[in-house]
Amino acid sequence: MEGGLKAPKFNYIRAESRQQALELLDQLGEDGRILAGGQSLMPTLNMRLSQPDTLIDINKVSDLSGITLDNDVVRVGAMTRHVEVANSPIVAEHLPLIAEAMEHVAHHAVRNRGTIGGSIALADPAAEMPACVLALGATLAVESINGRREIAAEDYFKGLYETAREPNELLVEILIPVEKPGDVSVFLELAQRHGDFAMAGLACVARVSNKSFEDLRLVYFGSEDRPTLGASAIAAVVGQPWSAECKEAAANALDNDLDPMTNLQGSAAMKLHLQKVLTGRALDAAIERAEAA
């Protein structure tokens, strides 16, 4: 055949059930690679940057997708595509942070195929969903033939494309607590082109009372090797009356929280500057949204 083949050779198995996928993962170990939406894996195959022995395609496993509200938790199947998350009334009502973030998740055609679980399993440091689940205190459910394990988002992201998921485990479900009444959230991202990889970004969840932050979570992405909580910036803001001085203190404190990686999306210094700018904008927006509520 002349042309028409870009990826290296691999074996391909279309899993017909969750159990079959788990058994394959267990047998193949590091030689098996899960193919979910493929929007990050396929580029690395086309460019021959990865060489899996066997692809385990889970696109036909029907019980891995869907969004349901279960008391105070939104349960999202790992194979739920971004477009379904973006169009979900449950997400719009109970997870406005994620609804706002979806506008930044890649482009239309990629959202039609890419999945929330794929994004979280890959743990690209510039991706939106890892930052959102960390900001919202979500739990990631993984499964192997030995059973199910639930991992708090703050224990899940370990480093650059590294997570607490073991090679024989499949990410099956994301459990996200609904945003509490009275809380506000803000999602901001800067990219060179709408939908491209983030130069800098932040997910903010806050409780505001009398123009002061009572409770706050600021999670930064697109700069560190994993989504990162801005503990010092948060400490500089919580309990203080919101003001220009407070905004400046938060920006200064961010020096202690972030040490951005230089990459194609920008230099370390520029990223740190942009994260500071976004912090001020996000907190301003949180105050505004709390007042409008």
Place this chain on the structure above:
Amino acid sequence: MNETTLEISLTVNGEQIRKTVPVRQHLVDFLRTELGLTGSHLGCEHGVCGACSVRVDDAVVRGCLMLAVQADGAEVVTVEGLSESGEIADLQKNFVERNAMQCGYCTPGMLITASELLRDPKPTSREEIRGHLSGNFCRCTGYHAIIDAVETTINKRLEEG
């Protein structure tokens, strides 16, 4: 490692196709080299440029980021199918009138992506059209003519109900 192949059966532009393909072949290479449907273009092959956009089971996807074997059982529509059915004849006419292409490389992807805005047209701002097409690169036109052509088509369809 030997070349692993699988037989797939799918519909392409309304025609039933059955073929044995290497599992590592992506959908647009299959369409171009096996079926001779060269309207779907390959630009970057890593999901950035949008030239390879095709419709799979009614959703526009990056044809380079899907394996041909994953289209088993699916309905695939390429720009050839969209052209023959007349579904986007008005959009194509407006592209020509507005000179919304120069080299034409991005055009099939632009047409397919824009076609999603036309199926159930709603009043759509230029900003929204721009956002919808943000995953499709054009290196010639500066985009304004493309946005004009899409905007004109949406507005005309809305007027004509």
